[in-house]
Amino acid sequence: xxxxxxxxxxxxxxxxxxxxxxxxxxxxxxxxxxxxxxxxxxxxxxxxxxxxxxxxxxxxxxxxxxxxxxxxxxxxxxxxxxxxxxxxxxxxxxxxxxxxxxxxxxxxxxxxxxxxxxxxxxxxxxxxxxxxxxxxxxxxxxxxxxxxxxxxxxxxxxxxxxxxxxxxxxxxxxxxxxxxxxxxx
Amino acid sequence: xxxxxxxxxxxxxxxxxxxxxxxxxxxxxxxxxxxxxxxxxxxxxxxxxxxxxxxxxxxxxxxxxxxxxxxxxxxxxxxxxxxxxxxxxxxxxxxxxxxxxxxxxxxxxxxxxxxxxxxxxxxxxxxxxxxxxxxxxxxxxxxxxxxxxxxxxxxxxxxxxxxxxxxxxxxxxxxxxxxxxxx
Amino acid sequence: xxxxxxxxxxxxxxxxxxxxxxxxxxxxxxxxxxxxxxxxxxxxxxxxxxxxxxxxxxxxxxxxxxxxxxxxxxxxxxxxxxxxxxxxxxxxxxxxxxxxxxxxxxxxxxxxxxxxxxxxxxxxxxxxxxxxxxxxxxxxxxxxxxxxxxxxxxxxxxxxxxxxxxxxxxxxxxxxxxxxxxxxxxxxxxxxxxxxxxxxxxxxxxxxxxxxxxxxxxxxxxxxxxxxxxxxxxxxxxxxxxxxxxxxxxxxxxxxxxxxxxxxxxxxxxxxxxxxxxxxxxxxxxxxxxxxxxxxxxxxxxxxxxxxxxxxxxxxxxxxxxxxxxxxxxxxxxxxxxxxxxxxxxxxxxxxxxxxxxxxxxxxxxxxxxxxxxxxxxxxxxxxxxxxxxxxxxxxxxxxxxxxxxxxxxxxxxxxxxxxxxxxxxxxxxxxxxxxxxxxxxxxxxxxxxxxxxxxxxxxxxxxxxxxxxxxxxxxxxxxxxxxxxxxxxxxxxxxxxxxxxxxxxxxxxxxxxxxxxxxxxxxxxxxxxxxxxxxxxxxxxxxxxxxxxxxxxxxxxxxxxxxxxxxx
Numbered sequence: 062x063x064x065x066x067x068x069x070x071x072x073x074x075x076x077x078x079x080x081x082x083x084x085x086x087x088x089x090x091x092x093x094x095x096x097x098x099x100x101x102x103x104x105x106x107x108x109x110x111x112x113x114x115x116x117x118x119x120x121x122x123x124x125x126x127x128x129x130x131x132x133x134x135x136x137x138x139x140x141x142x143x144x145x146x147x148x149x150x151x152x153x154x155x156x157x158x159x160x161x162x163x164x165x166x167x168x169x170x171x172x173x174x175x176x177x178x179x180x181x182x183x184x185x186x187x188x189x190x191x192x193x194x195x196x197x198x199x200x201x202x203x204x205x206x207x208x209x210x211x212x213x214x215x216x217x218x219x220x221x222x223x224x225x226x227x228x229x230x231x232x233x234x235x236x237x238x239x240x241x242x243x244x245x246x
Numbered sequence: 247x248x249x250x251x252x253x254x255x256x257x258x259x260x261x262x263x264x265x266x267x268x269x270x271x272x273x274x275x276x277x278x279x280x281x282x283x284x285x286x287x288x289x290x291x292x293x294x295x296x297x298x299x300x301x302x303x304x305x306x307x308x309x310x311x312x313x314x315x316x317x318x319x320x321x322x323x324x325x326x327x328x329x330x331x332x333x334x335x336x337x338x339x340x341x342x343x344x345x346x347x348x349x350x351x352x353x354x355x356x357x358x359x360x361x362x363x364x365x366x367x368x369x370x371x372x373x374x375x376x377x378x379x380x381x382x383x384x385x386x387x388x389x390x391x392x393x394x395x396x397x398x399x400x401x402x403x404x405x406x407x408x409x410x411x412x413x414x415x416x417x418x419x420x421x422x423x424x425x426x427x428x429x
Numbered sequence: 430x431x432x433x434x435x436x437x438x439x440x441x442x443x444x445x446x447x448x449x450x451x452x453x454x455x456x457x458x459x460x461x462x463x464x465x466x467x468x469x470x471x472x473x474x475x476x477x478x479x480x481x482x483x484x485x486x487x488x489x490x491x492x493x494x495x496x497x498x499x500x501x502x503x504x505x506x507x508x509x510x511x512x513x514x515x516x517x518x519x520x521x522x523x524x525x526x527x528x529x530x531x532x533x534x535x536x537x538x539x540x541x542x543x544x545x546x547x548x549x550x551x552x553x554x555x556x557x558x559x560x561x562x563x564x565x566x567x568x569x570x571x572x573x574x575x576x577x578x579x580x581x582x583x584x585x586x587x588x589x590x591x592x593x594x595x596x597x598x599x600x601x602x603x604x605x606x607x608x609x610x611x612x613x614x615x616x617x618x619x620x621x622x623x624x625x626x627x628x629x630x631x632x633x634x635x636x637x638x639x640x641x642x643x644x645x646x647x648x649x650x651x652x653x654x655x656x657x658x659x660x661x662x663x664x665x666x667x668x669x670x671x672x673x674x675x676x677x678x679x680x681x682x683x684x685x686x687x688x689x690x691x692x693x694x695x696x697x698x699x700x701x702x703x704x705x706x707x708x709x710x711x712x713x714x715x716x717x718x719x720x721x722x723x724x725x726x727x728x729x730x731x732x733x734x735x736x737x738x739x740x741x742x743x744x745x746x747x748x749x750x751x752x753x754x755x756x757x758x759x760x761x762x763x764x765x766x767x768x769x770x771x772x773x774x775x776x777x778x779x780x781x782x783x784x785x786x787x788x789x790x791x792x793x794x795x796x797x798x799x800x801x802x803x804x805x806x807x808x809x810x811x812x813x814x815x816x817x818x819x820x821x822x823x824x825x826x827x828x829x830x831x832x833x834x835x836x837x838x839x840x841x842x843x844x845x846x847x848x849x850x851x852x853x854x855x856x857x858x859x860x861x862x863x864x865x866x867x868x869x870x871x872x873x874x875x876x877x878x879x880x881x882x883x884x885x886x887x888x889x890x891x892x893x894x895x896x897x898x899x900x901x902x903x904x905x906x907x908x909x910x911x912x913x914x915x916x917x918x919x920x921x922x923x924x925x926x927x928x929x930x931x932x933x934x935x936x937x938x939x940x941x942x943x944x945x946x947x948x949x950x951x952x953x954x955x956x957x958x959x960x961x962x963x964x965x966x967x968x969x970x971x972x973x974x975x976x977x978x979x980x981x982x983x984x985x986x987x988x989x990x991x992x993x994x995x996x997x998x
Contacts, residue, residue, distance in 0.1 A: 066353055066368070071344055131338025131353050131368030137361055145363045169318040169337065225340050225353075232349030236303045237255065237294035239348075244254045246397065246405055257466070259451035259458050259480045261860045266874050277874075287877035297478050297920045390455055391462050 067129035067149040068201060068224045070113070070209050076219035077115075079122030083211035083220060084111035090202055090210040096182050106182040112199045113211055114172065124211065124220065127151065127172045127199035135164035135173060135198075143196070150201055158195040165196065173198040247399035248307035248327045251291070251373065251383050257393035260300035264385035264394060265289035271376050271384035288354035290373040291385055302385065302394070305329065305350040305373035313342035313351060313372075322370075330374035338368040346372075430736040431601030431820040432565055433804060438463045439599040442470040442561035446585060447496065447571020447956075448605055451480035452860045457605055457735075461567075470561050472554050474499065475571060476855060477886070477928060478921040487554045491544040493853050493926055494842035494957045497577055498543045499551070500584040501535035501839060506555035507591055508532060513559070514593030521825070522590050524834040531836035543839070564594050566602040570857065573604070574955040576843050578947040583835040590832045596821040606735040608864050613733035616789070616805070617782065621652030626786025642785055645768065654951035656686065656944065659695035678705035678722070678755065681865035683712040685931060687942040687953040690910045705758060709986040710867040711934065721752050724868075728754040730775050731797065737817070739792045740802040792816065842957040843945040850907060850959035852891070852927050856938045857956075859883075859930040866932035881979045882936030884917040886928040887962075892918045895962055902971035904963040905929075910940035913971060927960065934982055935975050 092098035113126035136144040143157035185193040291304035314322040354371035437460035450458035473485035482488040537548035594600040618625035628635040665671040696715035704716035727748035763770040791807035807816035824830035899918040914936040929938035943958035
């Protein structure tokens with residue numbers, strides 16, 4: 062059956078130590094092809110721009126990233142139709158993005174950012190010479206067989222890939238078992 | 247304290263009349279007056295069947311609801327003993343769905359409302375104890391085997407008190423018995 | 430049923446054998462659940478974990494097609510352990526010794542590998558049944574829809590006989606009938622061998638009575654059972670007896686009969702097919718004439734409950750203009766064919782029937798209205814005769830008044846599994862869709878719960894072996910046909926056994942089923958045939974096929990599908 066809802070990655074502040082391995086992995090994976098990052102040492106020629114954000118508060122640290130909303134405000138806000146749903150995931154087509162920042166303003170989680178676009182280590186430029194800027198956000202490492210890199214590299218298993226429909230099924234099964242225990246009331 | 251609807255797997259036969267009643271109740275109309283093309287099939291409770299269990303699962307209306315804390319849009323509220331979702335501002339981010347430990351929240355389409363990419367708008371969906379309908383939760387009213395009931399905190403507390411009394415009595419009887427044996 | 434449905438609640442023990450109340454008759458299941466709450470013991474015999482199995486004290490999850498071996502073994506234990514009601518056997522029954530000759534061969538140890546139930550569980554169940562009073566047996570299509578069906582029914586009756594569980598409240602055996610008012614159809618003589626009231630066609634005195642009442646000569650030859658029709662159309666042994674016309678009402682043989690490819694071929698070949706129903710269905714696609722008739726809310730009459738209870742029901746709404754009720758249509762057709770038939774209302778029909786059927790004679794409309802329902806036999810119109818809640822009080826209906834033991838050997842189903850078709854297919858119903866779903870398929874709320882192509886229940890072990898995931902579409906094949914269905918991965922069914930419900934048009938399991946018939950009842954072996962599963966690589970194609978094919982079927986029936994969701998490419 063077709064997947065019903067978009068998946069997403071969620072962090073666990075109880076386990077996160079704020080090491081930023083997730084951010085580095087995210088950056089590496091998304092710049093491997095376009096900017097040759099990560100083949101060997103000394104390959105980082107562009108600014109480190111991960112698509113998830115390690116947030117440190119006074120008492121906690123946890124990464125925050127896109128929830129792939131089902132009524133996604135970013136998608137609804139984008140006048141260029143640069144944001145669309147691919148296999149139920151909310152995906153930005155960077156080539157279509159004009160850098161209007163509407164999606165950034167619309168996102169209630171603050172997980173979209175605007176940054177210069179690099180190609181083969183160089184800033185991509187407009188005809189006028191201005192740098193091209195585009196919206197970036199988590200795409201669940203689309204096309205990566207092993208799934209989101211952040212989940213894979215976290216040394217403390219503080220990140221989890223959530224298939225909400227499957228997780229709900231399991232939670233409901235446990236809830237049903239609880240009802241079997243409490244049935245005498 | 248909040249009350250909630252609770253299913254009993256010993257009485258449930260898995261017929262899902264509760265799910266249909268839930269949908270009908272939230273249209274605010276009588277089942278015979280529904281326009282078959284103008285409602286969303288979005289039951290707010292869900293039948294779970296395992297090898298040993300059949301029972302509907304729905305919101306427990308927690309006192310400190312994780313869903314309410316997780317919602318970035320502040321559209322989950324607690325009022326008059328009910329935790330409910332005001333879907334108007336819901337963006338379908340699934341944060342509540344992920345937060346809920348019993349799987350009581352799902353995402354349901356809003357009939358006839360589409361996003362720019364043509365996909366139906368989805369919003370969070372969960373039991374609201376039929377707060378806007380008269381007569382109380384529809385699922386309880388229609389269940390053919392009376393497998394669903396509304397449980398209040400008072401009832402749970404009363405039962406706990408009875409059980410404490412029974413436990414204490416058993417304890418006392420046990421020591422009396424032991425004393426009698428000692429003689 | 431020998432007992433009343435209301436008595437279920439008073440049973441000390443319910444032997445729930447091949448009967449799935451929760452899916453077939455939720456209203457009866459409610460009584461079973463209430464009995465359980467009141468402390469009744471429940472033994473459930475079913476190859477699947479059905480709802481009754483969940484709440485049972487003992488669930489005998491037998492291998493499909495081994496009913497008689499198990500019942501013989503249960504009788505064996507009751508006999509060898511001396512748990513019989515010897516006084517009852519001595520005074521009220523005959524042929525016990527012949528019965529014992531057969532069942533003593535069926536020791537739990539011998540039967541255990543056949544049924545795949547441990548000897549201990551067989552013994553436990555037999556002891557519980559024999560020692561708990563009052564004990565009743567409820568059985569359903571899991572007994573009847575086999576090539577060896579009537580034998581099992583009779584042996585279940587033996588169990589009740591040998592333990593004295595007849596003729597007392599909340600005892601006996603109860604076939605919980607397949608459909609609403611199927612009991613009524615039989616009561617009213619819609620059988621090939623009986624006039625109304627179970628009066629035999631071959632009994633000259635009976636025939637003369639009906640000839641006199643109806644003013645026509647009547648045949649004394651037993652008619653043809655429904656399940657023989659396709660053969661009589663396609664391959665008649667005597668060409669002069671070939672069937673050319675088929676008048677179908679309130680039934681969809683092109684969906685519900687086994688091996689529907691053959692049925693559809695037969696309908697195709699018939700010179701005249703008439704369909705009388707409230708909505709279009711699969712058989713309607715072969716109809717030359719469609720006679721629209723009224724639904725249950727648009728007419729009144731009497732239903733027979735499975736426990737012989739006559740109940741009046743009333744009209745709630747006016748039918749659309751020009752739509753007639755069944756009895757009016759029948760009267761007009763009869764008149765047009767040269768036998769003038771005229772009634773002013775259903776009461777005239779009912780009263781005529783009562784005059785001709787002694788066991789129904791006392792069930793007047795007046796009494797039905799006053800009491801809410803009367804269970805036959807009810808012989809006197811006097812209001813003091815309230816009918817009969819349970820049968821065989823004091824004596825049985827055999828001429829000598831005694832219950833007769835009967836026993837025979839188990840034989841396996843006709844089509845066994847092999848390497849080519851390695852899985853057992855069992856079929857049945859699901860709650861929410863009634864029978865052939867001619868009615869419920871048109872209810873959007875119910876379709877929202879389950880829709881085409883329906884599910885095939887497969888054990889997780891088999892899913893793993895075939896590489897199937899819950900929700901995948903698969904192709905099922907038997908020696909007779911194929912269909913698509915959706916995988917329901919569940920351990921409620923055993924490894925090697927799959928289960929489908931029979932009402933889906935795309936997932937039509939009767940494409941697969943085997944038209945092997947019980948020699949006495951002529952009921953087909955719906956509960957057992959061998960199939961294989963073919964995975965479908967291109968799931969998107971399959972999903973699209975389900976939507977477009979269903980749409981095509983509905984369109985071909987003249988249903989407006991323009992407002993419905995089109996196929997996703």
